Amino acid sequence: MTSARGKTREAIVSAALELFREHGFEGTTMRAVADRAGVSVGNAYYYFSSKDELVQGFYDQLVAEHRALALPELDGRRDLADRLGTALRAWLTVAEPYREFAGRFFAVAAQPGNPLSPFSAEAGPARGAAVDLYREVLAGSRTPVDPDLARELPELLWLYHLGVVLFWVHDTSPGAARTELLVDRTAPMLARLVRLSKLPVLRPLSHQAVTLLQELRA
Amino acid sequence: MTSARGKTREAIVSAALELFREHGFEGTTMRAVADRAGVSVGNAYYYFSSKDELVQGFYDQLVAEHRALALPELDGRRDLADRLGTALRAWLTVAEPYREFAGRFFAVAAQPGNPLSPFSAEAGPARGAAVDLYREVLAGSRTPVDPDLARELPELLWLYHLGVVLFWVHDTSPGAARTELLVDRTAPMLARLVRLSKLPVLRPLSHQAVTLLQELRA
Numbered sequence: 001m002t003s004a005r006g007k008t009r010e011a012i013v014s015a016a017l018e019l020f021r022e023h024g025f026e027g028t029t030m031r032a033v034a035d036r037a038g039v040s041v042g043n044a045y046y047y048f049s050s051k052d053e054l055v056q057g058f059y060d061q062l063v064a065e066h067r068a069l070a071l072p073e074l075d076g077r078r079d080l081a082d083r084l085g086t087a088l089r090a091w092l093t094v095a096e097p098y099r100e101f102a103g104r105f106f107a108v109a110a111q112p113g114n115p116l117s118p119f120s121a122e123a124g125p126a127r128g129a130a131v132d133l134y135r136e137v138l139a140g141s142r143t144p145v146d147p148d149l150a151r152e153l154p155e156l157l158w159l160y161h162l163g164v165v166l167f168w169v170h171d172t173s174p175g176a177a178r179t180e181l182l183v184d185r186t187a188p189m190l191a192r193l194v195r196l197s198k199l200p201v202l203r204p205l206s207h208q209a210v211t212l213l214q215e216l217r218a
Numbered sequence: 219m220t221s222a223r224g225k226t227r228e229a230i231v232s233a234a235l236e237l238f239r240e241h242g243f244e245g246t247t248m249r250a251v252a253d254r255a256g257v258s259v260g261n262a263y264y265y266f267s268s269k270d271e272l273v274q275g276f277y278d279q280l281v282a283e284h285r286a287l288a289l290p291e292l293d294g295r296r297d298l299a300d301r302l303g304t305a306l307r308a309w310l311t312v313a314e315p316y317r318e319f320a321g322r323f324f325a326v327a328a329q330p331g332n333p334l335s336p337f338s339a340e341a342g343p344a345r346g347a348a349v350d351l352y353r354e355v356l357a358g359s360r361t362p363v364d365p366d367l368a369r370e371l372p373e374l375l376w377l378y379h380l381g382v383v384l385f386w387v388h389d390t391s392p393g394a395a396r397t398e399l400l401v402d403r404t405a406p407m408l409a410r411l412v413r414l415s416k417l418p419v420l421r422p423l424s425h426q427a428v429t430l431l432q433e434l435r436a
Binding site for chain 2: 103104106107108110111112113117119169170172178181182185186188189192193196199201202204205208209211212215216
């Protein structure tokens with residue numbers, strides 16, 4: 001987003017993140033966000049009708065930055081483990097400035113039923129854009145995948161991504177080095193499981209996983 | 219625990235859980251807990267030096283109830299999927315009365331660095347007793363396991379248990395029916411993965427998982 005409207009939007013989200021860091025999510029008002037961003041309160045409300053929507057705006061911005069960094073880096077890579085690791089490391093890079101905020105914010109977003117949970121209806125667009133990136137990760141790899149599994153795999157990889165995020169939120173190591181280790185080790189393991197999913201001994205497992213996902217969505 | 223001291227301890231924990239449900243964790247004082255339990259404040263502090271310790275007491279009680287229900291039900295079962303499902307369903311049974319509390323409490327316990335997180339040093343005894351139950355689940359099954367993996371598997375199964383708990387905390391279906399479905403479907407999948415871990419094609423994966431756990435503990 002480089003239009004004037006996009007820039008205003010980004011300025012409001014940045015101001016909100018600064019204030020969330022300083023005063024917490026609960027302690028931040030829309031008025032303070034507008035003041036910090038240098039816009040009128042009415043203008044801030046024009047873009048975001050609530051603080052929750054501001055956080056959704058942050059999610060949208062984060063996933064857009066993630067895609068912008070990851071997609072060019074995926075270019076020319078064909079190995080699934082390499083592609084998966086590249087996508088996850090790109091996320092760690094763009095998310096790093098927000099790690100402390102994420103740690104404190106996690107308690108809010110992780111509350112059951114909260115509209116800021118990654119599974120909420122409200123988070124649908126950000127979730128869709130993230131799942132779509134994992135669809136690209138798969139599509140560009142040379143690993144053959146069982147067609148039934150292939151349909152569900154982008155969402156399964158996004159669930160794995162969420163697991164990494166959960167670990168990262170609790171990771172206090174400098175530069176999130178432990179999360180990097182987790183990614184370096186688990187991306188090849190996941191890629192191997194995907195590759196093996198066509199073997200007769202593992203095909204039942206992959207079918208069960210697909211069925212379960214469908215049952216849980218029903 | 220059926221001694222007089224054990225009974226007092228349990229009465230204090232039960233009173234605390236009632237008050238946490240009514241007023242939330244933050245809104246509950248040790249004095250109110252003592253009043254509700256019918257003991258003096260000094261006596262309450264004799265058993266629990268803080269509200270955090272009360273929650274640890276709740277964890278200890280829950281894991282003791284879980285073991286007391288699960289162990290006899292495991293008796294005579296030899297199939298790993300059956301044993302794993304039995305252990306998890308026993309947990310769902312003993313935890314059901316606390317599901318609403320768990321949902322509201324989750325935001326507190328899930329905060330990074332919180333002593334009430336299941337990974338904290340403070341939760342060590344409850345964690346040890348829970349991992350030990352999964353050691354029993356494995357030991358009594360007829361599924362042969364690679365010796366390297368066998369050492370780490372109780373902890374890996376406990377991590378799977380935590381994943382089920384995470385799902386359950388967010389499960390709003392009546393009687394936690396969706397979590398039961400998750401257990402019914404995933405316990406056989408996990409058991410199959412364990413059984414397949416000795417196959418040459420999967421052995422590298424199981425070794426990588428063992429190495430990763432060791433690296434993360436280091």
